[in-house]
């Protein structure tokens with residue numbers, strides 16, 4: 001999964017040259033592509049998934065929903081260093097955005113879940129997050145007649161399983177794509193969509209080598225790369241990255257390259273939330289990944305470019321959740 005940076009850089013150089021020779025200065029020649037919104041195939045499933053995403057009754061406390069840590073009013077993240085879990089536990093790692101997550105090669109910083117459906121089961125039963133069990137979550141849903149009816153409509157059976165729960169949540173998450181960022185408009189030919197400073201920032205983003213890892217429609221999400229390639233990253237955070245999944249020492253400190261879409265909204269940055277601002281994150285990336293110290297002006301140009309990646313946020317109508325019945329287990333926020 002790990003591609004040496006110099007190879008990628010050479011590949012992008014050749015790509016850009018070929019495009020110039022052919023005279024095709026369209027986005028096809030760029031290492032970054034616009035993001036496109038997928039067609040919704042099953043709107044009822046998406047709607048059910050949205051309810052589940054917002055339903056805090058999937059947690060032991062009855063207080064924490066997916067949206068607590070992936071707040072769709074805050075770029076799909078929680079804007080704190082590491083998340084707060086059941087009973088105010090300090091989480092081990094920064095919450096990545098759910099926006100455009102469907103485009104990632106795998107889910108989690110270390111890629112331990114292969115897709116959104118597999119991922120969605122994790123937090124519900126994680127004692128440090130929602131602190132519940134899949135059985136109790138399913139029992140809760142089965143005790144609510146409106147949910148039972150809705151699952152039946154969507155899945156055509158009376159079973160109501162955790163598998164259906166995670167399928168519905170994943171279907172909702174697949175719609176959380178943010179198109180039409182100013183940078184996408186520029187890629188599509190509207191040359192006035194970004195200004196001179198933002199364009200300078202993009203040119204520097206390409207020429208200094210950021211695109212070796214942050215490329216494609218998501219400017220990331222496509223590979224696992226070492227954090228601290230040129231200079232080690234210093235952190236007190238215990239996360240080992242990809243090595244935790246593969247068991248290989250060579251994979252220590254390899255993390256999934258995060259998307260840079262909406263990065264203006266998803267502070268603080270890095271797996272440990274160690275950078276509070278974009279200027280800090282760009283400085284660290286320049287030094288640690290590329291061995292390059294940007295001047296204040298260069299740093300500001302790249303930051304200006306990164307802010308053109310904020311897309312149209314999903315328009316969410318807050319779902320009204322079906323009420324608990326007399327049989328529904330009551331939340332246990334404090335035990």
Ligand code: HEC
Pocket residue numbers: 053064065066067068069070083084085086091093094095096097098101104106107108109110116119120121123124128129130169173
């Ligand atoms: C207590 C906070 C918290 C809650 C609640 C929570 N998450 Fe997360 N989520 C996180 C953290 C932290 C990570 C990163 C964990 C890691 O990589 O080890 C994460 C990772 C993810 C990812 C992977 C994104 C990526 O780019 O790798 C997705 C998708 C996601 N969560 C969706 C959900 C869904 C769906 C729910 C509800 C069922 C949920 N989360 C509930 C904190 C939370």
Ligand code: HEC
Pocket residue numbers: 005205208209210211212213214224225226227229255256257258259260263266268269270271272278281282285286289290302
């Ligand atoms: C060798 C691959 C590589 C290169 C080159 C690289 N990055 Fe990164 N980038 C990563 C990885 C991996 C992370 C996640 C590191 C972590 O969280 O520990 C990351 C994280 C980031 C983040 C934080 C995103 C977030 O949501 O936490 C920003 C911003 C960023 N990079 C910008 C840049 C810029 C700007 C450049 C060029 C100066 C650059 N990167 C070069 C691999 C790379």
